[in-house]
Amino acid sequence: MTSTQQQVEPDQRQSQVDAVVVGTGFSGLYMLRRLRDLGLSARAFEAGTDVGGTWYWNRYPGARCDSDSTVYCFSDRFDAEMLAEWTWSERYPSQPEVLRYLQWTADRQDLRRDITFSTRVTSAHYDETTNRWSVTTDGGETVSARYFVPAVGPLTKPNVPDVKGLEKFGGQWFHTARMPEEDLDYTGKRVAVIGNGATAVQIVPVLAHQAEHVYSFTRNPYHCLPGRNHELDPDDWQEIRTHHKEIWAQARDNFGGFPYADFKGMAEDFSDVEIESIFEDAWLKGGLPLAFSTFADTVTSEATNKLFLDFLSGKIASLVRDPDLALELTPTSPFVSKRPPIEHGYYSAFNRDNVSLVNIKRAAIEEVTATGVRTSDGKEYDVDIILFATGFDAFTGALLEMDIRGKNGRRLADKWVDGPTNYLGLTVEGFPNMFMIYCGPYNPAILTNGPTLIEQQGDWITDCLEHLRNNGFESIEPRKQAEDEFVQLHADIANATLIPATASWWTGTNVEGKPNVLLSWCGGFPEYRRVCNEAAQTYAGFDFTSAAHR
Numbered sequence: 425m426t427s428t429q430q431q432v433e434p435d436q437r438q439s440q441v442d443a444v445v446v447g448t449g450f451s452g453l454y455m456l457r458r459l460r461d462l463g464l465s466a467r468a469f470e471a472g473t474d475v476g477g478t479w480y481w482n483r484y485p486g487a488r489c490d491s492d493s494t495v496y497c498f499s500d501r502f503d504a505e506m507l508a509e510w511t512w513s514e515r516y517p518s519q520p521e522v523l524r525y526l527q528w529t530a531d532r533q534d535l536r537r538d539i540t541f542s543t544r545v546t547s548a549h550y551d552e553t554t555n556r557w558s559v560t561t562d563g564g565e566t567v568s569a570r571y572f573v574p575a576v577g578p579l580t581k582p583n584v585p586d587v588k589g590l591e592k593f594g595g596q597w598f599h600t601a602r603m604p605e606e607d608l609d610y611t612g613k614r615v616a617v618i619g620n621g622a623t624a625v626q627i628v629p630v631l632a633h634q635a636e637h638v639y640s641f642t643r644n645p646y647h648c649l650p651g652r653n654h655e656l657d658p659d660d661w662q663e664i665r666t667h668h669k670e671i672w673a674q675a676r677d678n679f680g681g682f683p684y685a686d687f688k689g690m691a692e693d694f695s696d697v698e699i700e701s702i703f704e705d706a707w708l709k710g711g712l713p714l715a716f717s718t719f720a721d722t723v724t725s726e727a728t729n730k731l732f733l734d735f736l737s738g739k740i741a742s743l744v745r746d747p748d749l750a751l752e753l754t755p756t757s758p759f760v761s762k763r764p765p766i767e768h769g770y771y772s773a774f775n776r777d778n779v780s781l782v783n784i785k786r787a788a789i790e791e792v793t794a795t796g797v798r799t800s801d802g803k804e805y806d807v808d809i810i811l812f813a814t815g816f817d818a819f820t821g822a823l824l825e826m827d828i829r830g831k832n833g834r835r836l837a838d839k840w841v842d843g844p845t846n847y848l849g850l851t852v853e854g855f856p857n858m859f860m861i862y863c864g865p866y867n868p869a870i871l872t873n874g875p876t877l878i879e880q881q882g883d884w885i886t887d888c889l890e891h892l893r894n895n896g897f898e899s900i901e902p903r904k905q906a907e908d909e910f911v912q913l914h915a916d917i918a919n920a921t922l923i924p925a926t927a928s929w930w931t932g933t934n935v936e937g938k939p940n941v942l943l944s945w946c947g948g949f950p951e952y953r954r955v956c957n958e959a960a961q962t963y964a965g966f967d968f969t970s971a972a973h974r
């Protein structure tokens with residue numbers, strides 16, 4: 425164990441605390457710090473051997489953040505000194521660098537003393553006679569807490585397809601979120617990358633330069649945008665530091681919580697020439713401005729969306745030499761109906777002789793054999809390593825892996841059997857004092873820069889806990905009507921867009937048997953924050969109890 429991983433032995437820890445936090449990625453660390461600011465005691469449980477959350481688990485080749493590093497960290501709301509001290513080396517930080525940042529944060533804030541590592545929370549049961557949660561772990565510990573704060577992330581439970589014959593495979597295989605800690609040596613190896621979402625889009629160009637051959641098993645192409653990553657030098661940092669406040673203010677006002685100018689308006693208000701120039705400008709900037717800084721009706725107007733699709737298909741055709749291959753890589757689903765991956769040489773990788781696209785829409789994977797992958801057209805691809813970049817059982821997956829029971833022993837899994845319900849993406853009727861930070865369905869995580877949203881949700885929860893304390897309340901629980909109205913509001917916004925009709929993890933269609941609903945708010949971060957703030961003005965959507973009225 426390194427010095428940074430030192431932790432207090434479990435038997436020295438409290439078994440009665442104010443709050444239990446599950447997970448220590450960005451959201452868990454933020455909550456731990458906020459709870460401490462309130463003078464509340466907390467225990468956090470972390471399945472990994474260190475902090476980091478998604479950045480601990482996703483250590484696949486090429487793993488890198490798609491958000492600009494200037495806002496992929498905590499703002500001065502968390503700690504102004506830390507913000508001024510940390511320097512990112514690139515526009516988009518790599519996985520090792522984000523992990524180092526979170527480790528540094530945990531050390532700087534002395535958060536490790538509240539964290540028990542290598543431990544999963546297995547159950548959390550609410551007792552309405554005491555207004556407390558009883559939380560148990562796979563380490564055999566039971567902790568009693570007033571507040572239960574899942575901070576398990578929206579993309580946590582890996583989705584490994586049930587492929588026939590996988591057990592016979594003679595090589596190595598991994599899900600991309602369960603790679604070994606030591607880097608694999610891909611030299612001279614033939615690698616199958618199954619899936620073509622944001623993860624695979626990062627892996628393919630990196631392995632193209634390392635492996636003997638990369639087979640990219642592709643079903644429905646994504647809308648990949650150029651990253652235009654670059655190193656950040658001292659001059660860049662001088663500029664960034666001078667404008668930190670403006671950068672964060674801009675991010676908080678942007679639809680996606682990114683440090684970009686907001687939408688320019690509706691596409692119909694611009695001429696064809698102006699539209700082309702706006703697209704080109706965003707394309708040259710690289711990253712997500714094309715999605716979050718161009719037209720407000722991108723996901724609500726089929727006509728506007730088609731302009732994006734036409735623009736993208738032209739770009740793909742210019743990047744991929746073989747026209748047939750370019751077509752196979754061209755998406756047909758509406759732009760931003762799935763998460764646009766940021767690419768760093770993905771399209772051009774297909775111009776190489778050692779990268780092949782295997783079109784599994786045309787001929788599906790039939791089975792894994794001892795030596796590789798066989799598709800339904802009888803072709804066999806001999807490989808040494810298979811990487812399943814097949815995504816996650818998003819949002820509900822990690823929450824429902826814990827046996828969470830609310831009032832009257834009601835299981836969250838039963839309440840959500842036809843799809844999740846909650847109020848504000850934060851709280852659930854029947855589950856008092858449970859606050860889901862960043863992992864609650866219907867929060868805007870799919871379309872929002874993580875830290876922007878995490879800070880807003882963490883501050884909302886903090887204010888709520890203060891409200892409870894100031895008023896002598898022991899518990900808070902959303903009313904059924906407030907929950908129903910919020911879910912309906914989310915559905916109304918979602919149904920006005922082109923998103924729900926597209927199959928992906930956003931709509932739950934990627935996991936067999938999962939209810940198909942759009943899992944995330946898509947009305948933009950500023951509107952979500954407004955709805956949350958309005959709810960906290962009077963807390964009229966909540967019921968409270970105090971000790972005297974248990």
Ligand code: NAP
Nearest residue numbers: 488489490585619620621622623643644763813814815929
């Ligand atoms: P994903 O977007 O869900 O993509 C999964 C891929 O696997 C899809 O191409 C899917 O095909 C394919 N697939 C799933 N099941 C399959 C099966 N049984 N057989 C063949 N193919 C199958 O997963 P992801 O790429 O891991 O990305 C998930 C999310 O993580 C992203 O949307 C993003 O939010 C986040 N992420 C972020 C970053 C970053 O910020 N840098 C990087 C990576 C990931 P179909 O589409 O046809 O179903």
